[in-house]
Amino acid sequence: MAHPEQTTAERRASWTELFFDLVAVAGIGQLTHLLHRGPSLGEFGLYALLYLAFWVVWACVTVYSNVAGEQARTTLVFGCMFGLCVMMAAVDGMPEDHANVFAAIYVVVRIASSSAWGRGQVVVDWPIAQIGSGTLPWLVSLWVPAPGKFVLWGVGLAIDLWVMFTVDAERLMLDAQRRVRSRLRRRRPGPPRPPRRPPPRLRMLHAEPGHLGERLGQYLIIVLGEGVISVIAAVSVEEWTVPVAVIGVCAFLCLLGMWG
Template sequence: MTDVDLETGAAHGKRVGWVELYFDLVFVFAVGQVAHSIVADPHWARIAGALGLFATLWWTWIGFAVLYNRRGDDSRPADRLFVLAGTIPCAIAATQVHHVFDGHPTVFVAAMAAVRVLLAAAHRWPVRPGLDQRRISTGYAISAVLFAVSAVVPNGWGIWAFALIQEAGFLLLGGRHRHRGERTTARERRQAMFDGPRDPNLAVDSGHLAERFGLFMILLLGELVITVGTAALERPADDFAYWAAMVGGLVLAGALWWLYFTSAAELSEKMLGLSGGNPALAYSLYAGGHLTPAFALLLIAAGVNLSLHESPPAASAWLLTAGLTVYIAGTRVFSAEPGRWYQRAARIAALVVTVNLAHLGRVLPAPAVVGVVAVWGVGMTAVSTIVRRRAIDSLGDNPLAFLRNRTAPPSGSRSARHG
């Protein structure tokens, strides 16, 4: 059982193991190939396909993250071997990303099916008390069959989506049981999310999960840094526009890092720790909640990459600003307090301005747009740091009261006056 410090909300449990870090390196290679596919064909249809591929890889990674969080031990050879074995089909899938876009997904889906066979075996053996291992193992076996079937069915994206949805259900949401016909209110569901799991063995180690996702986000940010650095190999030393864009790209990467670790990460870890490791809250904050900001980092990396080309396409600025907008919205760094209507309007306006910075590409060269977006990102980071610090201070040791304050109508409003 993980111990939780009620003053800080931090959980003192297991740490991320070296085998997990090695596994993450393989996955970063895979998602890097997804980013490169966007650069190769920067159109919205390709971006939609890239999101589908990324979601497939993301939920595969989630499977191993949750496995090690609940059952893994870096000192047990069996746990290490399952993770190391998983790197092989994942690496094969990474090499096949571009073939999927060319209409040849067979090897990719076969690799995804093989990964799920490993996850089914890892959750079934060795036997551990408490966890419903048979249900999770059976779920992954079903997913393996679905991915295998999609290899021989035309346009199997729908089958992929169904497989991923049912994985989300049994992996982190399966612990919520409700009698047939029983209805619950939003308040009751919120209360249940912070009551902790009924079975302590189903609890998620919040400290480990926060560290695991934090390290993975750093690796995704590394894709942006690599993009900026690699472009230097192909540009002359006296190209001032490139150097300005390189500085802007690195400043933006630093702002995104700051935005996540000083705003989103700390609050998420504290809330999960105070909930007693509730799996449903872990899904909301991490498994599902981190999907869009993680993909946004790939959009930003692709936008910076294209901006550093000799003839940048118009899509480069839109990828950059849309990625930053999705990242800010996905990390929910401005949703800390209920505020009055004009404060909520200001948050929406900030997102609208962020995405529309792409219009600067009509009057400025692409490297200059990168610089402007970097400065804007720094400003958003400064504001969000102040907002999030207030949120963490107001959270205290009662997350339910914190959420009620966020959703309650502001004093002086019509609903408050007539309540």
């Protein structure tokens, strides 16, 4: 595993990580399909839900590659990238079609990215790597029709956000130690014998702030670039009136403000 003392100069975003960032941002660009018909309040809410879903998947894989460093499994990153592509393809048919496909792939990618950590490894800077309860509403939503399906998605994302902002490193380590002790107590009674697998030795893993900051910055820059492309595409098909020009200029200034 990568060590926290590595500096940004020693660790830069790899080509694989940049490729993954581009695919994630392309998924966010695909969400504009939801806004072509209005948007209504419901469509805007669905846009926010799907945006957060793409961001959580991106962040899970980003933190994994950040902490694992050179030991990160390329096959896992590319597998999650393929999952993102399937989620992107499912966006075009929503809310009527493909919602179950989107939810199922989301759950698979979340489980795959969380199971990548070895026994006893606790990523204290990303608690949802260990606490995956936010995926349960997504799983249940596979058997629930809309609009209840999307309500469950929102509940799952709300749980993840609550875990991210309220669970600290000390609590994570205490919970991990409690689970280890619980497994030891559940062993069959009888004469002592050596265990087939020794209990895991807990390791506290931290993200590298420099590298993670670089990834977040690159992600934001690509998102802003996608925003510029979307504004240009929208303005180019309209009649160039004063209101359209004002909206175009204001959208560009809004993107500049986000960059600032």
